[in-house]
Amino acid sequence: MTAPHPDTAAPRPASGTKVDLRKFAWLSIVTAILTIVLKTGAWAMTGSVGLLSDAAESTVNLVAAVVALIALTVAARPATERFLYGRAKAEYFSAAIEGLMIFVAAAVIMVTAVERFVNPRPLENLGIGLVIVVIASVLNGAVALVLLRAGKAHHSITLRADGKHLMTDVVTSAGILVGVGLVALTGWERLDAIVAFAVGVNIIIAGISLLTESVSGLLDKALPDEDHEIITEILRRRTDGVSTTFHGLQTREAGRERFMTVHVLVPDEWTVKHGHDYIEDLEDELKGALPGLTVLTHLEPISDPASYEDIPEAHVPIHGDDHDPTRPPQS
Numbered sequence: 001m002t003a004p005h006p007d008t009a010a011p012r013p014a015s016g017t018k019v020d021l022r023k024f025a026w027l028s029i030v031t032a033i034l035t036i037v038l039k040t041g042a043w044a045m046t047g048s049v050g051l052l053s054d055a056a057e058s059t060v061n062l063v064a065a066v067v068a069l070i071a072l073t074v075a076a077r078p079a080t081e082r083f084l085y086g087r088a089k090a091e092y093f094s095a096a097i098e099g100l101m102i103f104v105a106a107a108v109i110m111v112t113a114v115e116r117f118v119n120p121r122p123l124e125n126l127g128i129g130l131v132i133v134v135i136a137s138v139l140n141g142a143v144a145l146v147l148l149r150a151g152k153a154h155h156s157i158t159l160r161a162d163g164k165h166l167m168t169d170v171v172t173s174a175g176i177l178v179g180v181g182l183v184a185l186t187g188w189e190r191l192d193a194i195v196a197f198a199v200g201v202n203i204i205i206a207g208i209s210l211l212t213e214s215v216s217g218l219l220d221k222a223l224p225d226e227d228h229e230i231i232t233e234i235l236r237r238r239t240d241g242v243s244t245t246f247h248g249l250q251t252r253e254a255g256r257e258r259f260m261t262v263h264v265l266v267p268d269e270w271t272v273k274h275g276h277d278y279i280e281d282l283e284d285e286l287k288g289a290l291p292g293l294t295v296l297t298h299l300e301p302i303s304d305p306a307s308y309e310d311i312p313e314a315h316v317p318i319h320g321d322d323h324d325p326t327r328p329p330q331s
Contacts, residue, residue, distance in 0.1 A: 020076065021159060024150050025069035028162050031143045032062035035169070038136040046129035046180070047121060053109035053196050054133065054176050057169050057203070060105040064098045068162045075158075075255050088255030095161035095214035102165060102207035109172075110200035117193035130177055137173040140166050155256045155292065157217055161210050168206040175199040222316070223251040223258055230289050231260060232318050238282065239319065243267050245302065247325035249316040259294045260286070262318075263311070265302040275299045303328050 039055035042048075071094030079086045144166035151159030179195025182188070222228070228251065235246045248263040264282065266275050276299075283295040300307035308326050319325065 019154055021150065021154060021156055022069055022072050022076070024147055024159055025065055025072055025162070027143060028065035028068065028147060028166070029062065031139060031166070032058055032065050035136040035140055036062060038132050038139075039173075042129040042132040042136075045132075048129065048176070048180050048183075048192055051129060051133065051176060051180070053112055053199070054169075054173055056108045056112075057105040057172055058136075060101045061165060061169055064101050064165055065162060067097050067101075068094050068158045070094070071158050072156070085254070086257070088257045089218060091156060091158040091255040092214045092217040094158045095210055095217070098161045098165050099207045099210035099214060102168065102203055102210065106200040106203040106207065109203065110197050113193045113196035113200065116196070117190050120189035120193070122189060130180060133173050133177055137170050137177075140173070141170045144170060155253070155258065157213060157255060161214070164206060164210060168203050171202060172199045175202070217253065217255070220252040220254070223253055223260070227251070227258070227290060228316050231286060232316065234282075234285055234289060235262065235318050243302065244278075245323075245325075246318050247308075247315070248298070248311045249318055250312055250314070251316060256292070257294065258290065258292055259296070261296040261298070263298045263300055263307070265300050265307055268301040268303050 035058045036055060039051060039058050043051040043055050071090045074087050074090040077083075077087055144163045147159045147163030147166065150156065151161075151163055175195050175198060179192050182191045182195075223231075231249065231251070235249070239245045243266070245265045246262050247265070249260065250262075251258070251260045253259070264275075264279060266278060270278075279297050279299060283297065286295050287293050305328065308328065311326060
């Protein structure tokens with residue numbers, strides 16, 4: 001494959017302006033405040049330990065939303081002489097903190113549930129209390145969907161974590177509604193505590209998931225398989241097996257940022273400008289397929305054995321089993 005002529009090469013796309021994600025954090029903060037007011041009122045009217053635990057989780061939601069706002073503010077700051085690659089990983093700290101706070105909420109819920117199981121109390125004003133919880137749950141569910149969609153669209157683990165956190169609150173409220181409803185139907189007051197304890201266990205599972213994702217991000221986990229498929233499809237299409245090929249593909253993500261490195265092997269006789277033009281065109285295609293991707297390339301002569309001695313130990317396979325990336329292709 002030959003490089004495009006400089007006069008006909010496609011122009012490099014302008015860097016897209018990043019969306020300010022802090023507006024979503026503010027939405028989460030306002031929602032948390034409203035749900036705290038609603039659920040606290042429902043608990044005060046009914047005396048249900050389940051509703052008290054639900055209100056406690058909403059308080060945790062508020063603190064988590066504030067942490068998310070701080071993380072998004074830090075992550076949005078430009079690179080400096082001290083932080084040459086920016087601060088995108090600040091989002092992972094936010095997700096880790098949210099995961100830990102979910103554990104705190106679960107502990108409060110479970111301890112309170114055990115105490116109420118041992119010392120059951122009659123519930124009052126269940127009708128109005130349940131209506132209030134339903135309203136709060138609908139509000140939380142709607143905002144959770146907004147955050148999850150925004151997190152997926154903008155590759156923000158902070159928004160995904162906050163959305164998952166709110167969704168666990170919705171699950172909590174649903175469980176509490178079931179428990180309180182069963183108490184009203186059966187008269188068995190300990191059901192309220194049993195359901196609250198079960199909800200606490202479910203919240204712990206959600207917290208473990210958030211912590212796992214945040215730790216993986218801090219350890220530079222690879223891009224998702226669907227991103228790898230897009231990248232390798234482009235590289236395979238540009239490979240002819242004789243004059244151009246690729247190996248040593250590695251990827252990672254840091255918050256909203258996505259990175260890849262790959263070795264580009266080209267004919268020995270190409271000039272520096274020829275190789276540079278080819279790489280520019282390749283990078284444009286990759287960035288067009290995955291907006292926001294930072295592409296780092298290493299140009300090497302295809303017939304030099306030394307070009308096959310620096311392949312990273314861990315890398316993403318690009319070609320099929322019939323292609324040996326550690327040996328020069330045979331003409």
